[in-house]
Amino acid sequence: MSSLPDYAPKSVLVTGGAGSVCILERRRCGERHSSAPLLARKSGFSLKHAVKTPGDITSSDLVTYVLKEEKIDTIMHFAAQTHVDNSFGNSFQFTHNNIYGTHVLLEAAKCCDTIRRFVHVSTDEVYGEGEDFETDPMTEEHILEPTNPYAATKAGAEFLAKSYRRSFKLPLIITRGNNVYGPHQYPEKLVPKFTNQLLRGRPVTLHGDGSNTRNFLYVEDVASAFDIILHKGKLGEIYNIGGQNELPNIAVAEALIKELGLDAQKEALVTFVGDRAFNDLRYTISTDKLAALGWREETTWEDGLKKTVEWYRKYTNRYGNIDAALVAHPRQGLKQDAP
Structure with missing residues (x-):
């Protein structure tokens, strides 16, 4: 464990932290009342809604008002458009939210x-x-070499x-993290998307040949990482947040089919669709700096997947009509037909 003295924040603004001091519009990948309470519990905070209805971080007046009115001393800036497929269909919105929204927040924080x-x-x-x-x-x-509009706006x-x-x-x-999965995640992301496709009796839609790999990190481990970075991170540093669950997408699909007890229908439940315009094969990051602060991944892939599937079995109906998120290549803001 690092010998750095713990930083002790008093008033924290979490942008995009659904369910906390949220100043981002409702339509994002995290469902309201999800990740922020988890982070707050781990960090020992109570939650207060500085903005009673969701706002927009591109509103300079609103951001400045919240920082001053709530005497904010700490900002945790999660708010972003994050889904790669959507960035191919509506990339201007990614530039607006991810770059301009961040710029507004930085300028307000500076002042x-x-x-x-x-x-x-x-x-x-x-x-x-x-x-x-x-x-x-x-x-x-x-060196940073983003290959899609989403990643490019995050780099910007x-x-x-x-x-x-x-x-x-x-x-x-600054933090740079692997793929997060777990309960409450909006079903456009890979694990909840495949889970919800299967729960609705649909086959999963694998891009390309399904060989592209990603490293999956359970949401509670991610919350623990941010808790440590918040209290022990060094100013001016960048921390990778990564786990040890690197899997090809086809293995994720097979694991979900097994977890849902659908092995007998496996062949009928896997379909291959056209790949993205460009699909990074894999990302492998070093997490030595984060480990030096005392963080360790604690949730196995098997346990995390079981918890996630159990949650969607109980609560998938709360999303209403999510057909637009379950198509093979969702494009936010563009007309598309659901399967």
């Missing part, structure tokens, strides 16, 4: 004299595919954040 820590949440996708995965996992110093937001650190001494920390 607020109570800010002591700004945690900017990015993604492992900013690295692109990289090379020599087995012998040279990507560290935080690796990072550069803005870094510039505010250098020019205005903003107390910044």
